[in-house]
Amino acid sequence: MSEQAARHGSWTPAGEALPKVTEEGVIEALKTVFDPEIPVDIYELGLVYAIEIGEDGAVKVEMTLTTPSCPSAQELPGMAEEAVRQVPGVTSCQVEVVWDPPWDQSRMSEDARLALNMF
Secondary structure, X not given: OOHHHHHHOEEEOOEEEOOOOOHHXXXXXXXXXXXXXXXXXXXXXXXXXXXXXXXXXXXXXXXXXXXXXXXXXXXXXXXXXXXXXXXOOOOEXXXXXXXXXXXXXXXXXXXXXXXXXXX
16 A cells, blocks of 8 residues: 555545554654653653554544643643544544542653653
């Protein structure tokens, strides 16, 4: 399949076939979103708790923030939603901020800990 067909779907006699949304594709999109105060993406920080992908290309992301008083609380969910909407085949995206379980440093990836000198 050509790159253009992979991005925009392809036409079949039954109509346009959108590309299949994968969890890996959604994760890669989420890895482009950075907390402005922390030089690590939200996925590696462990802020993403769940990703659900519907058959129709609808994506739901459950994420948290490092603290309820996070200065980026208004920005980050919107940034995450916009990034996921750019994934080929995504028809809609809903990002829900959850507080249970609370985030802690143990949720960070090893790469994130190295980047922040938190061993």
